[in-house]
Amino acid sequence: MTLLLTLVAAVVVTCIWYTSEKARQMKVSMLCYMFWGASLMWMVDAIAEYIELRAEYFQPALQDMLNDTFLGVSVIALALVVWVLTLLVKDPLGVLRPAAQNK
Amino acid sequence: MACFVVPGVEAIVTTIVTKELEKKEQKEMELNLEKGANVSELQKERFSAKLKKLNYLLYGGSGLLAFEHLWHGEIEPFFPFLTAARNPLDIPEVLHEMSTVGVGMAVLVTAAWGVMTYVSSKMEKTATEAVKEK
Numbered sequence: 001m002t003l004l005l006t007l008v009a010a011v012v013v014t015c016i017w018y019t020s021e022k023a024r025q026m027k028v029s030m031l032c033y034m035f036w037g038a039s040l041m042w043m044v045d046a047i048a049e050y051i052e053l054r055a056e057y058f059q060p061a062l063q064d065m066l067n068d069t070f071l072g073v074s075v076i077a078l079a080l081v082v083w084v085l086t087l088l089v090k091d092p093l094g095v096l097r098p099a100a101q102n103k
Numbered sequence: 104m105a106c107f108v109v110p111g112v113e114a115i116v117t118t119i120v121t122k123e124l125e126k127k128e129q130k131e132m133e134l135n136l137e138k139g140a141n142v143s144e145l146q147k148e149r150f151s152a153k154l155k156k157l158n159y160l161l162y163g164g165s166g167l168l169a170f171e172h173l174w175h176g177e178i179e180p181f182f183p184f185l186t187a188a189r190n191p192l193d194i195p196e197v198l199h200e201m202s203t204v205g206v207g208m209a210v211l212v213t214a215a216w217g218v219m220t221y222v223s224s225k226m227e228k229t230a231t232e233a234v235k236e237k
Contacts, residue, residue: 002171006167034159034164034166034167036160037159037212038167039164040160040164040208041165042168044204044208044211045208048203071174075167078170
């Protein structure tokens with residue numbers, strides 16, 4: 001479930017990056033790298049788990065699935081927080097700099 | 104257990120290589136400018152810039168995976184950092200996971216970056232040739 005959620009996030013963010021010039025200016029590519037990197041790594045983890053568990057891998061317990069969903073959402077939230085902090089520090093659109101100069 | 108350590112270490116190594124390459128490419132660019140090189144040639148995406156993308160993939164991926172390991176209680180913020188390292192009997196299992204899953208992760212991410220770089224280089228080359236023909 002974590003892999004699935006991260007993969008969906010990677011695809012959505014890539015589509016936003018591709019279609020919007022403003023998104024590219026706002027360093028959405030950073031989110032693309034984070035989500036794609038994590039998705040690829042979790043894919044290897046999933047393959048290793050599949051080799052071990054076979055068909056059982058696709059029948060997780062409800063409790064495990066809920067925990068994995070919660071983890072997946074938390075991972076996306078963490079990546080978004082890292083991106084927003086980077087955005088505020090780098091200020092690619094120059095929104096914060098004029099405000100700081102006016103003070 | 105500690106699979107994310109392998110791509111994390113690779114990220115550190117590629118960052119050092121990127122920094123060194125940047126310095127080298129900067130010197131080369133300055134030399135070429137002095138020789139009167141074409142500006143369009145200098146606008147090509149440098150290899151260090153391409154390598155930076157691999158760094159972002161590796162840092163981003165291993166960072167989020169580290170969070171997952173923290174979530175599952177496999178790593179902790181104090182020594183020995185890996186909970187499995189507390190018991191010496193678990194260490195061979197950690198090393199086995201690092202050498203299989205960890206190396207697999209690093210290889211897959213690097214291969215994906217390689218394909219991405221190859222395709223973008225081809226596209227860049229095609230675009231440059233199209234401009235030259237005009």
